[in-house]
Amino acid sequence: MSLRDIISAQILAQGPMRIDDYMSICLLHPVHGYYTTHMPFGTAGDFITAPEISQMFGELVGLSLAQAWLDQGAPATFTLAELGPGRGTLMVDAMRAASRVKGFCKAAQITLLEASPSLRAVQADTLADYRPQWIDSLGALPQQPTYVIANEFFDALPIRQFVREGSRWRERQVGVKDGALVFGLGPAQPQPALAHRLEDTRDGDLIEDCAAAAPLLATICKRISGHGGAALVFDYGDWRSVGNTLQAVQNHAPTSPLAEPGDADLTAHVDFEPLVRATVSCTPSRVTPQGVFLERLGITTRAQALAKTLSGKALEGHIAAHRRLTHPQEMGNLFKTFGIVPEGAPMLPGLEI
Secondary structure (H helix, E strand, O other), X not given: OOHHHHHHHHHHHHOOEEHHHHHHHHHHOOOOOHHXXXXXXXXXXXXXXXXXXXXXXHHHHHHHHHHHHHHOXXXXXXXXXXXXXXXXXXXXXXXXXXXXXXXXXXXXXXXXXXXXXXXXXXXXXXXXXXXXXXXXXXXXXXXXXXXXXXXXXXXXXXXXXXXEEOOEEEEEEEEEEOOEEEEEEXXXXXXXXXXXXXXXXXXXXXXXXXXXXXXHHHHHXXXXXXXXXXXXXXXXXXXXXXXXXXXXXXXXXXXXXXXXOOOOEEEOOEEHHHHHHOOOXXXXXXXXXXXXXXXXXXXXXXXXXXXXXXXXXXXXXXHHHHHHHHOOOOHHHHXXXXXXXXXXXXXXXXXXX
């Protein structure tokens, strides 16, 4: 039985399915889920993340965290955690760059939050020199200083969608019509958790809500405030979203989220407002365009140094990678970042302003 058949049967038996439930099944079904059956990253996958575009991204992330480690007294043992680490490319680049900071790599205990068994196997190979360990939830993070990287993690968390009708909201759902999966709307109901969105929306506007995001970040902040550390969050989105941002990517091309359940990656733009507001026990930076963050850390100088060893197609690709990461018309402005440090600690380099 295909995943489409499984979803259809569940809807016919139980009624229309919420968007967050649909996303969870499509991505995490133990047999047919996208992260169970696909290798999503890199040129052979369905999309390319910043670490796969250029080594410079991971290098600068590593150096920013290493400076934060120094600023907080260089603890002798700490957790260096990555959420949804893909193939491990970002982490290996970060560790290579941070190896220039005496004692950092020896003190780091690499911990990875990863749901996919196949990706865990790839990460184990990529990071074999660093003996990583894996956890199934953030609650399993060790009770010690914790430095966290979350690059394109929150965009994959399941969302719910609501369309405003007066002071109430109709939830967008997945149903079955003539044997096909289709979107529809549930009845208008009060949604107290969305009361603040009445101030910036009007009738007919669609908004998205990711209930899981803020509690996850609050867990990270609790560890950082209690033991020291820092976090860097990168994702595409803005302070608040209005409109449908649910998207599916298959073979590097957009497709309908309902077209091939389990065979396409599903993501949505991130609302940074609830994330920043979840940092009550820590100090967050401003939400900053990714390109600005990378330029403050000297990515152009690093790019120029690497370019001296390149020529021909390799040089052209390197120049294109630098542009893709930093230019406002590409990832530079669409992707945002913000940092988190304990109260009273210096902010992460690149986010001080």
